Amino acid sequence: MEQDSLIKYSFTYAPGGIALISAEGYFVRVNPAFGRLLGYTEDELANRQEKQLTSPNDPGVKEAAAPLLEPGAASRITVVKRYLRKDGGKVRVKLEVILIRDQDGAHAGFCAYASEWPEPEEPKMLQAAELYEMVSEHARDVISYGIDSVLQFVSPASLKRQLGFEPEELIGKHASEFIHPEDLESLGEQTFRESDSFICRVRHKQGYYIWFELSVKRVIDPEGTQVKEIYIGRDVSERERAQAALRHSEQNLAQSQRIARLGSFEWDALTGKMLWSDELSRILQTDRLAGVTCEELLARIHPNDREAVRKSMREALAGREIQLESRIVLSDGTVKFIRMQSMTTLTSNGRPLRISGTVQDITGQKLMLQMLEESVDRYTSLKKYNLDAIVSLNKSGIMTSANPAAETITGYSVLELIGMPFTDLLAPEEERAQTLLHKIMHEGALSSMEMKIVRKSGQPAYLLATPAPIYVNRKQVGCYIIAKDITEQKRKDELLLKSEKLTIAGQLAAGVAHEIRNPLTALKGFVQLMGRSEHSYSQYLPIMKEELERIETIISELLMLAKPQAVQMKIADLAVLVQDVVMLTSAQAMLLNIELRFSTTSEPLPIRCDPNQIKQVFVNFLKNAIDAMPRGGMIDVSLEAAEQKLALVCIADQGCGITEEQLRQIGEPFYSTKEAGTGLGLLVSHKIIEHHKGRIHIASEVGVGTTIQVTLPLHR
Template structure:
């Protein structure tokens, strides 16, 4: 055997060894499509022995793919090559397996194409895993999309990666508006707290049932119960933070109403006891003042003042009893601008002392309303007093009275004071809650109760550093 023949023989042996031991299924067909050779991996993968298929058409092509494979084979016979072609192939037992195939032309020593060689690798498990991942992803996306809870995900730089429809519905921002931005739902006064929480989550912690407040696009603050978890990649590394939250504002309001009811009950009991204890000595004092006025005519002017002030104290005690039980109101038809003018006259001295200028603006020809005049004066004296005290450096207090639609008169008291923070604004009107250092919170609460007793409503808006607006809506009498 010549050296050249030896080299050829060695090459053939190597090729045969490669075919026998290759983990990939290998076959060769001639230009007519008949099988010339298959390797053991082919037999193991597809189930046909070499002697069963040699000289016959390649049996592994599914019938529904026959036409497409024939066109591909024609392309290969023209000298083209197909690499990493993912498709399905048929096994002897009827199973279909996913394979990644490579098809190449086989040439003779003259370079003429005399057949096609094919190799393929079973990728069924990989495809099944991909399909399972796809279905899992679809289920997860469906869960996120259809969840009643707001869901979002941020990266390590706190940029939003995803939000669901419930997030859009709850907070008002669309996904397009927030993607790539910092989470907009965190109120400024909670920014430091949330930053610390996110730091813990990024370190691998998880927080569940965290009750807090979140900001909506329209500026509203809502109460939520939130769960925050780390998002990890396949290596287990934290790559972001996922959050879910549920609106519990109604629950919180119910809890606060219950607390307020309990406070009102306590306030009522306290007011009743206090009024009772004060009223007894007041009655005695009034009696003695009356006797003194009869016997000491020269001191009558001082006694008159004393009697007037005692009557005023008695009136305040009576008003304090509003907390304990509803009082009979004396409703008469009155002009609101006349009542307000009296209130402004009474408040003038306090305004001057605090360097506050009062600017009234009452619409002309306002209809009369049915009200208890003394109670109305008490309400507006309280609101003007609050407004003046909110401007320790002086300023302008504006008071407006105008029609609000066809059914109400609106009275507005507007100051240029320090304003009330949002987190405190919701508690204004609760018993014993006050923003003043020496206040009790009862004045505003009594005023609110009086307004409600007149079938009216009270609205308050405030901005820190700008001032506060108090609106009182009072109903007009029904037309006869």
């Protein structure tokens, strides 16, 4: 940017006049010094034909510089002409005209350096020697003469000023000794004419190099044995530095535009032509040098956006800044999104002079925005049409959103749910759910859970809730609760549980009847004996009482399994529960010559459970073990405290066992290895143990037996 400022400063404050003239002969831009020569301001000269301000008998710059366009011609020419001043007078100027080419070498215009040139006086006859001495002493150019590139003479004054050498230091040496090696190599690859010019670096006496523009005139003597050359060199270091800075600035600008995918354009209101940057050419996939008009550019606009773009262009011609987005259709049919901005330069009378602006490719941004909108729509659809309730909670547990399914399940409207603490929906006994919600918000714990809520109508409902944390900038700000209504499923499970209870009770009836028959026979005998005798048999009363208590215990256990009871979670000793089950099933086991061996730890194993359901599970397991041993044998039932605060119950039988294929299907509804089995017993047992946060593991080997391990969490 500092180099750009330096170029602009040099152009504006140069003491000599500078004019940039287009290839068609129009003033593109002039500096203040040039305007003062003609008496016009910069804006008054802009876009005016240079020929119109030229004296009728003098050529315009375009005509005078025509020889520069010929192949192999020099890059500059000197023109002396007269201009018509604004006040009606004339001014005679000397123009150093330089041909300007673009990056591809095409003719782009002229740069004219102007200085006032006095009218010629009456010519005086000068001797050739005097003229040569005057030129060589006072010219700024280094003038030299050589034969076959060996220097014979160099103008002393300019040589000393420009390169620091004395003439005798160069005389007799080959000219190539003072040219930069890189330039010498490139010059050797070129073919030169008799009169030619080129730019190269010439070595200063102090060792550094200076950019020179060298003009060479070659003359071959009549014999053709010697080539005489006249060299005229001019220091163009400042010009080269300015051009290098300009090229560097253009490269930086092009790179910046490429990174930002931002192209630039300029529309000339006088010619109707458009010029644009390389990046805009890449965006539009067109040739930058092609003479594209504004109408041709509008033809690339998508038909649905074309009218809006035309309207914006009319506003731009009125002098207003515009900013718009539209679509363009490329030659291969691809559609791109662009953002266009422009500013208009007006003349002093308010007419548009040029429109300059930028075009940015925003296709990627548009696609990302479209994907984001689609993602939002998908999320909205998922939330709106999901049959499960979806509510979001903040860190305080307050509901911040809810979907229609949440309205249906809870009976509350969305407006009523938003702002309500989620715990207000829970039934009073749901302490575990409240604790888990706190862990989700503060510890990141994730676990599906069943919970009981109270609808707005006061009716209870059971939900299977799954939490999902909400993270914003890698920080948890709340969570989603996705809840499925399982009230009907719970009712069906309870019916299934009751049915399984009755089935087990019926199957145990035979064994219980046999177990009751023994104490009843003893009681009957004692009663008959006491009825026939007049004596007192008080010694038999304790035995009779003990047998009656045994009958009462067995019947109570049987009724507890058969009678439907509400689920009541409480703290119970697992060892006592399993021991009661062993006692209940021992009668049936004795009928089949099976021995039940029970062992437990000396310490209690407290668990939080529904005792009735836990007993049902172990009755089911022991009954299956008994059924697998028709020839009798041993069933070991053991309890112990395992690691991680778990209680382990192990039931090992000596039955027929089951295969691996059967083991994989065990627990599926209506799959059983027994002919009259339904497969529901093990399914119900699994559900009960899962509800109590436990696990069941079954291992079996055909002909050896089956081992069932049940783990349940101990109560803290």
